[in-house]
Amino acid sequence: MNEINNEIEKNQINNNNINYVDYGKINNNPKQETYQQPTQDTAEQEQVSNTQDNMENKEYKQMKLGRIKDGTVIDHIPPELCFRLINVLGLEKYGSVLSAATNLTSAKLDKKGMIKISGKFLTEDEVKRVAVVAPNVTMCTVNDYKVLNKAQLTLPKEIKTIVLCNNPNCMTNVEEVSTNFNVINNSPLKIRCNYCERTIEKEDIKLK
Numbered sequence: 313m314n315e316i317n318n319e320i321e322k323n324q325i326n327n328n329n330i331n332y333v334d335y336g337k338i339n340n341n342p343k344q345e346t347y348q349q350p351t352q353d354t355a356e357q358e359q360v361s362n363t364q365d366n367m368e369n370k371e372y373k374q375m376k377l378g379r380i381k382d383g384t385v386i387d388h389i390p391p392e393l394c395f396r397l398i399n400v401l402g403l404e405k406y407g408s409v410l411s412a413a414t415n416l417t418s419a420k421l422d423k424k425g426m427i428k429i430s431g432k433f434l435t436e437d438e439v440k441r442v443a444v445v446a447p448n449v450t451m452c453t454v455n456d457y458k459v460l461n462k463a464q465l466t467l468p469k470e471i472k473t474i475v476l477c478n479n480p481n482c483m484t485n486v487e488e489v490s491t492n493f494n495v496i497n498n499s500p501l502k503i504r505c506n507y508c509e510r511t512i513e514k515e516d517i518k519l520k
């Protein structure tokens with residue numbers, strides 16, 4: 313158990329504010345079989361079973377990201393998009409506690425990532441950014457350790473402002489005009505510029 317804790321500590325130190333725990337790596341460690349939650353944690357877990365822990369899958373209980381008092385939790389992130397989300401939300405230099413985990417086992421997805429942002433509630437634009445990058449994640453806000461609201465994100469039919477048109481001659485790149493795209497396909501995501509009608513596929517979408 314000490315080895316596992318050391319591993320986590322190392323990761324936390326190496327990544328400064330971002331408490332990145334590679335669960336895939338820990339799961340490959342044969343010593344994990346001997347790992348058990350300390351009794352104190354179990355008691356704490358039961359005490360708060362109606363709050364954040366409840367929204368997390370049971371299989372996640374053996375190793376958890378720390379609970380946050382106030383802030384935002386983004387769950388069910390496809391693992392490959394976990395760090396992209398941190399990037400599009402501009403959280404690389406976030407000044408408060410941010411925990412991220414990837415390759416967690418999940419009942420819903422094969423593997424998933426999760427991000428907990430302490431002390432931050434996402435703006436409407438930020439929620440849209442998340443929806444464009446990872447449309448099917450679950451997001452909730454936490455207040456005083458309790459889950460206030462939980463929602464599965466869905467893509468809006470129109471995406472305004474946050475996406476750049478990749479046609480250099482498009483009016484939105486030449487004049488001061490906000491972009492506006494129609495979503496023409498949800499999965500895989502495909503959008504069409506309302507001004508120049510260029511279609512952009514998911515992998516080519518650039519966020520402002």
Ligand SMILES: [Zn+2]
Nearest residue numbers: 477482505508
């Ligand atoms: Zn355009």
